[in-house]
Amino acid sequence: MRDTDGQVIGATLVDRHFPWAAEIHMTVVERSAHGTGVGTAMLTAIERDAVPRGVRLLEVKTLGASDPDEGYARTRHFYEKCGFLALEETNLWGDETPCLIMVKSLGESGVAPH
Numbered sequence: 001m002r003d004t005d006g007q008v009i010g011a012t013l014v015d016r017h018f019p020w021a022a023e024i025h026m027t028v029v030e031r032s033a034h035g036t037g038v039g040t041a042m043l044t045a046i047e048r049d050a051v052p053r054g055v056r057l058l059e060v061k062t063l064g065a066s067d068p069d070e071g072y073a074r075t076r077h078f079y080e081k082c083g084f085l086a087l088e089e090t091n092l093w094g095d096e097t098p099c100l101i102m103v104k105s106l107g108e109s110g111v112a113p114h
Contacts, residue, residue: 001042003033010038014046017059022050024060043082047106056106064089064098076100 001010009030015023024046029038060079063072066089084102092099
């Protein structure tokens with residue numbers, strides 16, 4: 001995503017694991033643009049693109065709540081606000097880095113709920 005001056009202020013990478021599932025692999029937003037709707041706009045664009053392609057489930061992995069990192073607490077809050085639910089916290093990334101798997105249903109009908 002670019003600002004009005006054309007500068008990149010956000011980017012998201014998406015992986016497709018199955019025709020019905022996509023994973024938000026990485027999202028970054030320029031710190032000065034946090035809280036301005038950039039992340040929400042990128043997520044909305046991903047959902048609008050994914051639904052017609054048959055994606056019914058979005059997944060994101062982030063640092064789990066058992067790690068007290070405040071930045072990742074804000075990340076988890078963002079995804080929760082956008083409709084993601086915590087599914088499982090695992091040691092996928094090692095014992096010192098708890099991985100929280102979050103998911104969001106885009107609906108059986110192929111219409112993303114908002």
